[in-house]
Amino acid sequence: MSAPTPTATPVPLESVELACDFGPLKLRSPILTASGCFAYGQQFAEFMDLRQIGGLSTKGISPLPRHGNPLPRIYETASGMINSIGLENVGCEAFLTEKLPFLADLDVSVWVNFFGTDFETYVDCAKTLSEGGEGRIDVLEMNISCPNIKKGGIEFGTVPEVAHRLTKACVEASEVPIVVKLTPNVSDIVAMAQAVKEAGAIGVSLINTITAMAIDVRSRRSRIATTYGGLSGPAIKPVALRMVHQVAKALPGFPICGMGGILTGEDVLEYFIAGAHCVQLGTINFSEPGAALRVTRELRELMAELGIERVQDAVATLGGYEAEPAHAEVSPWA
Amino acid sequence: MKRAVAMAQFQVEVVANRALTGGYFVLELASEQDNAVGGAQPGQFVMLRGEWGRDLLNGRAFSVLEAIDARRFTVMLKVFGRGTGKMREMQPGERMTVTGPLGRGFPQPDAQPDGGAGSGRKQLLVAGGVGLPPLHFHARRLVGRGKADAVEMFYGGRSAAELVLTEALDEWGVQTVLATDDGSRGVEGRVTVPLTARLDAAAEAGEAVEILACGPTPMLAAVRELGLARGVPTSLCLEEMMACGFGVCLGCAVPVYGPKPYKYCCTDGPVFDAKEVRW
Numbered sequence: 122m123s124a125p126t127p128t129a130t131p132v133p134l135e136s137v138e139l140a141c142d143f144g145p146l147k148l149r150s151p152i153l154t155a156s157g158c159f160a161y162g163q164q165f166a167e168f169m170d171l172r173q174i175g176g177l178s179t180k181g182i183s184p185l186p187r188h189g190n191p192l193p194r195i196y197e198t199a200s201g202m203i204n205s206i207g208l209e210n211v212g213c214e215a216f217l218t219e220k221l222p223f224l225a226d227l228d229v230s231v232w233v234n235f236f237g238t239d240f241e242t243y244v245d246c247a248k249t250l251s252e253g254g255e256g257r258i259d260v261l262e263m264n265i266s267c268p269n270i271k272k273g274g275i276e277f278g279t280v281p282e283v284a285h286r287l288t289k290a291c292v293e294a295s296e297v298p299i300v301v302k303l304t305p306n307v308s309d310i311v312a313m314a315q316a317v318k319e320a321g322a323i324g325v326s327l328i329n330t331i332t333a334m335a336i337d338v339r340s341r342r343s344r345i346a347t348t349y350g351g352l353s354g355p356a357i358k359p360v361a362l363r364m365v366h367q368v369a370k371a372l373p374g375f376p377i378c379g380m381g382g383i384l385t386g387e388d389v390l391e392y393f394i395a396g397a398h399c400v401q402l403g404t405i406n407f408s409e410p411g412a413a414l415r416v417t418r419e420l421r422e423l424m425a426e427l428g429i430e431r432v433q434d435a436v437a438t439l440g441g442y443e444a445e446p447a448h449a450e451v452s453p454w455a
Numbered sequence: 456m457k458r459a460v461a462m463a464q465f466q467v468e469v470v471a472n473r474a475l476t477g478g479y480f481v482l483e484l485a486s487e488q489d490n491a492v493g494g495a496q497p498g499q500f501v502m503l504r505g506e507w508g509r510d511l512l513n514g515r516a517f518s519v520l521e522a523i524d525a526r527r528f529t530v531m532l533k534v535f536g537r538g539t540g541k542m543r544e545m546q547p548g549e550r551m552t553v554t555g556p557l558g559r560g561f562p563q564p565d566a567q568p569d570g571g572a573g574s575g576r577k578q579l580l581v582a583g584g585v586g587l588p589p590l591h592f593h594a595r596r597l598v599g600r601g602k603a604d605a606v607e608m609f610y611g612g613r614s615a616a617e618l619v620l621t622e623a624l625d626e627w628g629v630q631t632v633l634a635t636d637d638g639s640r641g642v643e644g645r646v647t648v649p650l651t652a653r654l655d656a657a658a659e660a661g662e663a664v665e666i667l668a669c670g671p672t673p674m675l676a677a678v679r680e681l682g683l684a685r686g687v688p689t690s691l692c693l694e695e696m697m698a699c700g701f702g703v704c705l706g707c708a709v710p711v712y713g714p715k716p717y718k719y720c721c722t723d724g725p726v727f728d729a730k731e732v733r734w
Contacts, residue, residue: 158703200509
């Protein structure tokens with residue numbers, strides 16, 4: 122038996138309000154762009170008016186510049202791609218002086234994704250960005266989940282107690298609110314979200330890439346030089362939605378930024394219904410650099426069609442199925 | 456990131472899909488409005504995607520074969536995987552999305568590495584297989600400017616069937632040396648055989664030459680060795696796996712010598728000085 126369909130009374134397009142809250146933050150739109158898929162923003166200015174997006178998350182920043190992994194670094198798979206870039210970035214100092222001014226001028230929500238290679242460098246990085254940002258950074262998105270660095274890291278993203286300790290230290294070191302980006306490569310995503318919430322994170326970003334590989338049977342080598350990489354794109358959306366829903370259900374009201382394979386406005390609405398308060402577009406930016414604006418338009422149209430005036434009217438509204446009548450060997454209608 | 460022409464993303468329609476020999480084919484694409492690829496430089500490329508759903512996720516990179524006018528251009532390709540397989544089947548009227556023009560093109564024959572003019576070096580164009588398009592385009596441009604004698608083409612393939620678009624080179628009066636592995640056309644052997652002879656002759660005559668090469672990686676590696684050993688300026692047009700084509704995914708890193716260990720095929724290249732490539 123199918124679920125009862127909520128009756129949708131369309132509303133005019135202009136009564137759809139995309140401005141929304143993410144914890145203490147006010148977003149102009151719930152559609153942001155994801156770390157590692159938007160560089161530091163400049164390239165995209167050639168394709169679209171960046172002021173129309175809700176915000177963006179930068180390439181992950183570490184205290185010192187990093188040069189990245191050997192080739193091959195990427196490989197396309199069915200409905201997705203595997204990458205192992207290796208967190209290549211310009212480093213804190215160059216970011217603050219060379220990249221941040223451009224972002225600050227955009228007047229969108231600036232999320233600076235950051236990471237360290239050990240406990241101390243995580244905290245240093247948070248402190249440096251918070252201080253050096255001088256009010257121009259809206260969120261420090263703490264990456265405790267990248268599968269592509271060898272040294273340290275893995276337990277930050279997979280052991281709740283360790284994530285709690287690290288998050289707490291970064292929250293204390295930073296004036297800027299911290300959102301923790303979690304890895305899906307864990308058995309209990311709720312425990313991780315709970316741990317960082319209790320440590321003072323204002324929200325979580327769900328999900329980072331899923332550890333993956335592909336093999337060239339002729340050379341019998343991995344398609345990725347580091348053997349494994351992170352899978353992204355529409356292939357991972359069902360996994361991401363499931364995790365967003367699990368966390369939203371366990372921690373009602375705790376802000377979640379959903380991401381993983383979003384291609385359309387309908388995908389965004391799925392994330393809202395699952396429990397996300399805002400979303401990030403990632404892999405789609407590579408093949409459609411203007412995607413954020415198209416998806417925003419599609420979301421607005423779909424919300425109007427379904428009579429959803431505000432983002433929060435959709436968030437965490439997943440319905441259930443009615444219970445079936447109890448089974449009996451003889452039909453009550455016999 | 457300074458470019459002669461701003462990159463853009465736009466829609467095109469397939470005007471023609473022409474089969475050549477050897478499994479190669481040429482797609483002619485046209486947009487309704489003037490597009491940025493009309494101003495593309497030889498060596499620049501485009502990312503192409505058909506309307507085939509997101510099972511095939513990203514665009515595919517192809518060098519521009521010819522910018523016909525402000526709305527029409529061509530690419531030449533061969534079936535390598537599922538994306539190119541779909542492109543082989545495309546019919547006139549089908550739509551594609553183009554991002555481009557991307558990257559930096561070949562140096563011009565009248566430019567010196569430091570940007571000065573008037574080096575007067577003859578350019579030896581070395582093409583292998585699917586690496587022909589940017590060099591063919593480069594030759595076409597020079598011929599259009601009355602400089603057919605500024606270049607000589609060295610073009611290799613496995614067999615005669617794999618040497619395509621050579622009539623145009625003859626017609627333009629571009630001096631061309633062909634080579635096939637099986638000897639079915641031109642010199643028997645790799646394209647580096649006649650190239651080596653030409654480089655030796657140039658050295659003996661004190662003639663200033665430079666090499667522009669595009670083709671499979673083993674060919675490029677061999678050409679690079681030849682150029683470096685003789686001190687001949689050599690530019691290599693490289694191909695790497697890329698998701699975006701405009702410097703964001705960082706997938707197409709090229710190992711280089713210099714302050715940083717990698718550059719990017721899409722934005723720093725695809726044309727690189729052989730001396731800086733760390734192979």
